Amino acid sequence: MFWNYGIFCAILSGSSWGIFWQIILTILGILTTGLQLSLDIAPSLFSGALIGFIYIIYQKYIQLKQHIIFVIITTLLIYGVTLGDPYYGENENIFIELILVLVTSIFIWISVYLTLKNISIGKLSRYQSEKFYIRLLWGLGLITLILITLIPFYIMVMTSLKNQQSLILNPLDLSLDFSNGFSNLFISYIELFKNYNFHIFLANSFFVSIVTVFITLLFSIPGAYALARLRFPRKEWFSSSVILIYLIPSIVLVIPLYAVFSQLGLRNSLFGLIIVYPATTIPVALYMLRGYFSTLSSEIDDAAIMDGLSRLQIVFKIAMPLSKPAIVSVALYVFMIAWNEFLFAFMFLDDPNLFTLSRGIISLNSSEVPQQHLMAGAVIATIPIMFIFIYLERFLISGLTSGSVKG
């Protein structure tokens, strides 16, 4: 069939990369420069297909230096197909357009070059053609995934750095305006800390999360050790009830806790949250730590018992130091859950002096507060989590996969 031929693969890959990069880079161009560019996929489709065609014919003669020539050919093709006007926008800026077209050409060329490696012009074997299609799909898929993942975060950060006027004037213009000084970019952040008590929210969030981590560890380390190492009747029952408990959703617990805490006067207090949070995180921590403790060799325990250590001493002097990485990852994970928690904070807290960040950001979600403030709040809530995550990603991933995870 026709799709087994190298020449078809070349044209297909050229045109798909052409459309793909044209769409993405035009949108990026609009968002970063604020120019009103129009999106027309036809030029890149034709240029991409042509460049794929040229490549597959001349590939034998291509050397490293000729990449530049091919990029230039692609650029010329795009300009040629559009009769010299690739983005027929209103506020034209020829220089920026040229850069955009050049970047588009570079991306198209590199992508075409990488996907068409080892593909000859004639009929391909099933193995070769599958490899090609998978490579094409892989490239398109990877870039799409990265973009889809990042776009909301990009919007969040960029919106928080804009001001009300320019957002209303042109919502698509996310370019940064340095003309009013550097500190003017962060005006929403300054506003949040000055007028909306965000320093209090931050402090409350840190306080609640850290206390939750400590209580969780205090209770789950001994429990997990017992579940992993000691023999006792009904051990299985304990283990499976831990799993069951962490399948119970907060929404089922929120009404009775609300009712009882209201009557006990615990509802509108951080203490109430500090009681509830560990109960929801301990099962996860137990599960993760139990998995880790049972990977430790039990011979160490036996040796320690021979040396006269009691079981409790073993927990503190042997098991805990050995499982430091696991404990750190559990601590971080628990911190993350407590920091991100929204339902109980939303239900329980009424007093603005007690708000955690999640609760505080909810209060920004009204028509009176401009959206760049809301986004600045979102950035403030996300940054600590991102730091933890980037710094300790490896720990966290191994921890997440070793014990399954609450969502």
Add this chain to the structure above:
Amino acid sequence: MEKNVKRKESILSIREKKLAYSLILPTMILVLSIVIIPLLANFWISFKPISLGDLRPPKLILKESVRSKLSPTNDFAKIQYRYRNSSSKYELNEVAFSDLIPKGIIVTKIKSQHDCKIKKNKLVCKLGKIKPKAFGKIILTITKNESWNDNDNPKYQKPIAKYKSINILTSLEFTFENFKKIFSASEFWDVLKVSIYYTFFGTVGALLIGLFTAQIVNKSFKGRSFIRGLLLFPYVSPVIAVAFSWVILFDPYSGIVNSLFIQMEVIEKPINFFGQKYTAVSIFGYEFNFPLALTMVIMFEIWRYFPLSFLFILARIQSIPQDIYEAAEIDGATPLQQFYYLSIPFLIGIIAVLFLLRFIWTFNKFDDIFLLTGGNAGTRTLTVNVYEQAFAISNLGAGAAVAVVIFIFLLVFSVIFIKFSKKEAI
């Protein structure tokens, strides 16, 4: 000799057992008291006619005021006690109060419908039963005696009230009204349908994208671990931050998606992605109503949770022995054949477990939908309905009844999950 050894072992094992219980029981008790007790309490509340306002138990409000002050020139004054039942629904029983009368003051007259007496400088009034919202007053006429001085203020001590009131939370009043109400409401079945639709497509979507992502990231390339971390961002960041950035991204007036679509002439009018229940879509001349807001909410769910499926599937892929792929390669198996005949059989177990686990958690999801649409525009799931009933309509009992329905579903799913996860240890 042998007996001795056995006995020693059993002493050790008893010690071990004691230690184990002392390590695990405090943890279990804490968790049970915050999870299991509220769970049972939820059942209790679901059978009670209780609203948000009932959480404040009925109180007797008692106020004392003095009319015309006693002074060296004024011999007579009046003390007035006014009482009121704060509740509009429940009566107060065995109400009584007492108040100390200063020594220099003599009560000359008591004007009251109730049984009020003076005993040793103390006024004791028995008011008995007070109906909801009922109020009344008691007036004492007082005068001064020889020992009176300026400090003898009749108000120097507050009256002490005693009464019994029903606490609706702990009373034994039960009703089926809550369940009747939620099951007979026409929207309930819609809510259930939306819940299942959301859960199913959210779970399957996140799993498929996760599987796809795992295949992509499994190939080694430069910066792979960086990309792997990056793809987890949606899962680790606070729900509140990402939900609001989606809302702003798709905002009908100032959202980037709408502005882009309009500028590129894909659409003419802005679309209210999170606020429009249906949008008419015609494919091949056949028109149907596409549930827009619900689909958007499902997309968010997939976006936020595909990292988790991806992480688990990737971990499993990387534990597959590589030599079987090498052998297949030598035998001339194509990539698709390798995926179909080698990878899938290895992954099917983890996919099944992930499906069930994610199904349960997606079913339980509240935050995401609540923040994105508030349960409007045809996106109200059972969990949002709990909030809606209990806190928006302030009928706690009905909310608890919906929570019971959720719990029963959950129980069924969990039984299936545990059966599966025993086969496939995760």
